[in-house]
Amino acid sequence: MSTVFEKALCKRIKETPPSKIRKFFDLVVSTPGVISLGVGEPDFTTPWHIREASFYSLEKGYTTYTSNKGLIELRRAISKYLTKFDLEYNPEDEVLVTIGVSEGVDLAMRALVEEGDEILVPDPSYVSYSPLIGLAGGKAVPLKTSGKDNFKLTPENLEAAITPKTKALILTFPNNPTGAILTKPELEKIAEIVIRHDLIVISDEIYAELTYDDVHTSIASLPGMWERTILLNGFSKAYAMTGWRIGYACGPETIISMMNRIHQYSILCAPVTGQLAAIEAIENGYKEMREMVISYNYRRNSMVSGFNRIGLDCGLPQGAFYAFPSIKSTGLSSDEFAEKLLVAEKVAVVPGTAFGEMGEGYIRCCYASALSDINESIKRMERFMQNLDKDTQKVSNQ
Amino acid sequence: MKDLKSCVLELLEQNSRLPIEEMACLLNASMEDVAAIIDELENSRTILKYATIIDWEKTATEKTNALIELTVAPEREFGFDKIAERIYGFSEVKSLYLMSGSYDLAVFVEAENFKDISLFVAEKLAPLNAVKGTKTHFIMRKYKEQGVPYKSEDTVKRLVVTP
Ligand SMILES: Cc1ncc(COP(=O)(O)O)c(C=O)c1O
Numbered sequence: 001m002s003t004v005f006e007k008a009l010c011k012r013i014k015e016t017p018p019s020k021i022r023k024f025f026d027l028v029v030s031t032p033g034v035i036s037l038g039v040g041e042p043d044f045t046t047p048w049h050i051r052e053a054s055f056y057s058l059e060k061g062y063t064t065y066t067s068n069k070g071l072i073e074l075r076r077a078i079s080k081y082l083t084k085f086d087l088e089y090n091p092e093d094e095v096l097v098t099i100g101v102s103e104g105v106d107l108a109m110r111a112l113v114e115e116g117d118e119i120l121v122p123d124p125s126y127v128s129y130s131p132l133i134g135l136a137g138g139k140a141v142p143l144k145t146s147g148k149d150n151f152k153l154t155p156e157n158l159e160a161a162i163t164p165k166t167k168a169l170i171l172t173f174p175n176n177p178t179g180a181i182l183t184k185p186e187l188e189k190i191a192e193i194v195i196r197h198d199l200i201v202i203s204d205e206i207y208a209e210l211t212y213d214d215v216h217t218s219i220a221s222l223p224g225m226w227e228r229t230i231l232l233n234g235f236s237k238a239y240a241m242t243g244w245r246i247g248y249a250c251g252p253e254t255i256i257s258m259m260n261r262i263h264q265y266s267i268l269c270a271p272v273t274g275q276l277a278a279i280e281a282i283e284n285g286y287k288e289m290r291e292m293v294i295s296y297n298y299r300r301n302s303m304v305s306g307f308n309r310i311g312l313d314c315g316l317p318q319g320a321f322y323a324f325p326s327i328k329s330t331g332l333s334s335d336e337f338a339e340k341l342l343v344a345e346k347v348a349v350v351p352g353t354a355f356g357e358m359g360e361g362y363i364r365c366c367y368a369s370a371l372s373d374i375n376e377s378i379k380r381m382e383r384f385m386q387n388l389d390k391d392t393q394k395v396s397n398q
Numbered sequence: 399m400k401d402l403k404s405c406v407l408e409l410l411e412q413n414s415r416l417p418i419e420e421m422a423c424l425l426n427a428s429m430e431d432v433a434a435i436i437d438e439l440e441n442s443r444t445i446l447k448y449a450t451i452i453d454w455e456k457t458a459t460e461k462t463n464a465l466i467e468l469t470v471a472p473e474r475e476f477g478f479d480k481i482a483e484r485i486y487g488f489s490e491v492k493s494l495y496l497m498s499g500s501y502d503l504a505v506f507v508e509a510e511n512f513k514d515i516s517l518f519v520a521e522k523l524a525p526l527n528a529v530k531g532t533k534t535h536f537i538m539r540k541y542k543e544q545g546v547p548y549k550s551e552d553t554v555k556r557l558v559v560t561p
Pocket residue numbers: 040099100101102103126172175176204206233234235236242245246247561
């Protein structure tokens with residue numbers, strides 16, 4: 001404890017809640033022998049050709065700073081890659097290489113948010129948006145999505161959340177934790193509202209390659225949207241490169257240059273080794289990436305059918321690598337379910353509420369896990385549910 | 399995605415002991431459909447055999463392997479097929495491929511020891527009329543077999559809970 005710092009800390013950071021995931025993490029770490037479905041990253045190591053390319057770059061002595069915006073070769077490769085989503089960005093000034101999508105979100109918020117601005121954030125969704133909006137001085141307004149709509153963002157809910165203070169909307173589909181996606185016709189309805197209210201969209205498309213039944217559509221490719229969208233994407237999920245910390249932000253030069261202004265002072269540039277590995281990934285990584293997606297697809301089917309078999313209602317997630325089963329039938333809250341399951345059966349899942357209020361009644365389970373772990377955890381969860389039933393019968397018999 | 403047949407083959411190539419029930423689950427297909435596909439693949443000899451990859455070094459069994467490069471004179475009408483059949487008939491021959499380049503047939507042989515392989519080459523392969531020359535390379539160490547490294551990869555632990 002330092003009372004000096006206690007006094008010195010700024011209000012914004014004191015008002016930022018710690019990540020709920022963190023608390024749960026500590027609990028899991030202190031329980032030995034856990035099978036964890038609580039991870040948020042691929043279970044593959046980065047494909048060898050990418051690792052090998054980075055050894056080569058080190059051997060050749062590529063160990064310097066790069067341009068603030070990132071290596072032009074990487075920006076060109078990103079620009080070329082994005083044409084597959086009907087997107088055109090000039091690699092010179094419309095692409096910025098960031099330290100993962102995480103930094104991209106922070107830059108976008110800091111470049112856009114004025115004290116009191118409202119930013120709409122789908123609920124549930126990835127944990128970093130709301131705190132970063134708060135740190136930038138804005139107000140995160142949850143946009144409810146619910147199980148009955150397969151956690152899709154509906155035009156009605158969007159329209160209802162917009163006020164005169166609304167500046168931007170964060171779109172994050174395929175979604176972590178729900179696995180929901182938005183199809184082109186669904187995005188068109190969202191785009192119409194966004195344009196009518198003259199809003200900005202920050203679209204986190206980090207799971208764009210991880211869809212199973214439909215191909216991904218980027219909202220930036222719809223008419224009238226390019227000029228009002230910041231597209232965020234990165235290498236973490238598709239290429240199993242979470243530890244390399246490489247992502248990118250694309251958009252009109254007006255916004256990208258300002259995001260770069262923050263980035264040049266706080267980050268300088270993304271690590272060069274990661275950038276060179278990213279070039280190898282984006283240029284030659286398609287085949288191995290698809291193999292990983294196919295493998296996730298198998299495990300998705302397996303996990304989802306397992307949940308439904310043991311009485312946890314679970315829709316087939318369309319993207320990312322998370323199943324989001326409902327645990328409402330047990331009568332427990334998400335937090336209770338996750339904690340009791342951990343204690344009783346040593347299976348770690350993330351309570352849906354870690355991702356927003358609308359996650360209540362659900363748990364997030366990552367199927368980028370070994371098949372044997374998936375099967376074993378479903379067995380344990382089945383036993384857990386049966387014991388719950390017995391307990392409630394005992395209680396009602398008393 | 400891919401058709402069911404290719405998916406079944408890929409899964410079996412990875413693990414030929416995968417139960418049909420589990421395979422049906424992974425593929426979101428019925429057990430009947432998967433079983434029918436496997437039957438068809440076996441009957442058409444698309445699936446030749448279900449084998450196991452073994453690290454014999456970890457056992458008491460002695461095994462020596464060699465690659466023998468053969469140059470052969472092809473036969474009129476039959477090309478290389480007749481001589482290939484003569485060669486792959488020997489139980490010592492584990493694999494046999496027709497190659498482009500400086501020799502014709504690559505013969506992978508396995509026997510208990512060095513001497514048995516030498517004898518096999520000297521007494522069975524070299525005397526064949528069509529065989530013009532042999533070059534025997536003993537395999538000193540195996541690193542990877544049918545896509546599987548002998549050494550297990552160190553597994554890097556992911557954090558147990560991440561956002
Ligand atoms: C939706 C979403 N966005 C961003 C991130 C962070 O990505 P990066 O590794 O590129 O910072 C994650 C990681 O879990 C995520 O799920």
